[in-house]
Amino acid sequence: MTEVLTQPAPPVALLRATNPPKRRQTSPLATIVLLAGALYCLLPVVWVLVASTKSGGELFSTFTFAPGTSLADNVGDLTAYRGGLFWRWMLNTVLYAGGGAALSVIVSAMAGFALAKYSFPGKSAIFNMLLAGVLVPGVILAIPQYLLLAQVGLTNTYWSVLLPSIISPYGIYLARIYAAAAVPDEVIEAARTDGAGAARTFVDVVLPMMRPGLVTIFLFQFVAIWNNFLLPYIMLGNDHLFPLTVGLNGLLNQGAAQPALYTLVITGSLLSILPLTALFLSLQRYWQTDLGAGAVKA
Amino acid sequence: MGIMGRRGIAAMVVAAALLATGCSGQDDSGQQQQAAGPASLTFWTWAPNMDKVVALWNQQNPDIKVTVNKQDGGDPAVTKLLTATKAGSGAPDVMQAEYQKIPTLVAADALADISKNLDPSVAKAFPEAVWNSVSLGSDAVYAVPQDTGPMVFYYREDVFKSLGLQAPKTWADYAAAARKVHQSDPKKYLGTFSAADAGWFSGLAQQAGASWWGVNGQSWSVDIDSDATRKVADFWGGLVEEGVIGNKPMYTPAWNAGLNNGTQVGWVSAVWGPGVLEANAAKTVGKWKMAPLPQWDAAKEATGNWGGSATAVTSQSKHQAQAAKFSAWLNTDPEAVKALAQISGVYPAATAGQTEALTSPPKFFANQPDFYQTVAKAATTVAPFTYGPNVNVAYNTYNDAFGKAADAKKKSAFLTALTTMQASTVKDLTDSGFTVAK
């Protein structure tokens, strides 16, 4: 595995990635294949869109895809729920996923750059160690992470979710590939002859060149944190610190004596998917996770 | 084993009774003295609107400020408390805990014994059987009872009328009604057997006279696979095999749809049922009626509990006296109990609260003015039941084993599931080192 992963990537993998495909004669079969895929992927999204327009009664009594008229009411109810807690969850999610991903990008970029552009004792040992982290599932980490953070009294704080989210072995792996591919040695050498120190070179020269790759890492880590349900679920006792996923799950599982708040959960799901979708669409051109780039031969 | 279990309970009830009578002569001045000093307390609870109830306390007790942290429900809250206990920090001061979780929490040393911080009169405010579940039959007090969930039966009065049915008095009546309902329309069911709700099943077993755990000197006994529970499993397994009762879990979107469109004609549930019905099937208001749970022996009325919880003080709390004072206030002060019942919508455990705080029926059952009188009567017939230190394991095995049985739709599978529950519960206790009486 290590031989495969440590091959320096040719810049071509990145430089060409943004070229649009050439138009050729269209084929109906190709169109149908893709549209079928699109339909399949949109089905549940359309469902949640429709379901969030229904009142609690309509949700269980009208045809699945028959729209209702209660979207505004549902959003109003959701906003009113315990004094706007939902929007607090939204802000928390932005903090955890956005803040965590941003910090993760910085840490990954530094590490990736060092691993790609320096030669030093212990390099492959460090890289392999970091990489092995990819294989460890979050479920396994969550309990000991909790027990250890409790020792320093950090559980049930923003830090308890934020700090463990910063380290991303996968982000470091990607950063290394991007640094190797996008930052020519000559540029670093030129900066050095101009008298710039390592830190200066990194901030002024390397980071701008790695930018498209770093956006990818940001998106990737953003989704990873946003998807990690268990960590905040275990760490947080105060629901004012919850991210959206944990909050919505709470609305759904209220225990036997309390009804699940389905309309709130569904409307909340819709509202929480929307901003992320917008983020993705606006940054789509940066999305170029080339997992195999490390080994592609031009 | 069954006899030992029963004897254990008897001993515990007697102990609790002695405790209550022996201390009844004192006044309540001690409480104030012990709970002196300002403090800031956190309170984990999942009861709706508890923050509003607590606001009353904060108004009257500015130096003991309580902050509510709303939890997802009984299971997640206990999970978190156990983890925090193991970690040595992170637990709240006050914690809502379901009765069946108390032995587990005590065994994990998560709860404080607050007997010294409580006025003895507190015990008298609750029915003996309820108090017994927070004292575990000892001199210690691990929590103050908050709410209980006596089981009752809800049914669609309109459907029953159109089929010429009466509210079932006995389980035999229930079975007959189930057949008739299903025959009238193959889409309709009088109820469903829910493998997802262990508390529901244990409540039914409790009604039938089972007590799944027992204390016998220094050892535990486990009596899940008893005649009483077998009777219950056999009954539901039979109806499921016959196909006249559903076999899908409750609390799913499909079940909600059934409540809405009238294919779920009845619901074996508990006193808190109206809130669930109102939220899930608001349209059906006025069509439901509540009746006491069908009986095994019409001459010997009994019911079980489904749900119900107490307010406990954690072992990690640095302000146990203040926390105990708050717990007692929340569940015995007339104003607090009234707020609990009316704002938070729980059925108070305090005997006085059941009649004084709940004078009018729940909104969803405006058609049944004597709703709470009927419940209060049923509440006096709750059968004794002892929970053990590994209810989590037993309940978890219930989910898996009865899930399989319900899917197989075989009566024999229901009885096998019970045997599995018994075996895995005993094995877990033995593995952990508990002394288990055979």
Add this chain to the structure above:
Amino acid sequence: MTATHRRRGPRKLAPYVFLTPAILLFAGFMAAPIGYAVYLSFRATKVTGLGLGKGARREVWAGLANYRRSLADPEFVHSVGRVGLYGLLLVPVMMGLALLFALVLDSGRARGGAFSRTSIFLPYAVPAVIASLLWGFLYLPDVSPFAYLAGQLGLPSPELMSSRYILFAVANIALWGGVGFNMIVLYTSLRAIPSELSEAARLDGATERQIALRVKVPIIAPSLIMTFVFSLIATLQVFAEPTTLRPLTNNISTTWTPLMKVYRDAFTRDDVYSAAATSVVIALATLVLSFGFLRLVGRRAFGQEA
């Protein structure tokens, strides 16, 4: 590369300085917890008597007892078998579809390619917990549009969460969430292939299909392999989807997948020690499987470099 960094002084320290935050965070939030989990896996609590009251429960050394129990537990063995089957079902279908979509997109012969690409990628933005909730609604007969359609056509409504279909029902959610991501990864690799290669093949009279299979797929083989491995890892770690679906059906037990068993032992049964032992077993198995697979295909795909 090395030549440019041969100067003495602080420069030698630079890579370590750059790596410090990553290493510290790794040590604190991955290595230490893993080490702690390994430690816990050799421990157990012992209770005396009724187990009530202070000091009735203490932690003791358990040796390999937790491992023995974990490996011998029939439920664990079943969950491993189930996930194996699940992986055999899911990974090839997901990779096959992702490759198909990527190739079709890259061929530039579909109308509305950008729309389809975005739509197929969209589920990636939906967390597994929410995705499972949405699909759960679509599966349940009483609220499902599929059941409604079947009813309109006079067919019996499919019980999508019955014991026969439950594996497919769960795999479908993972497929839905994962196919777009893999498609984008492969598509990016395809875009990186110099167009001259395809043009040359085209001039030689190769059909689009032949170009796709004989020119493009071999070139992006490394990407395929990496996405395959990451999908495999994700598959072995399946947890959120069945956990969210579980309350809706009788057919997902609390030990349905190995990680669900870990969760159950740690949180439902309050036995972090068994959970830690099972975790260690799962982590090792994942490690062996993914490295083993890479070694296997690595020999073939990169034989010339090894």
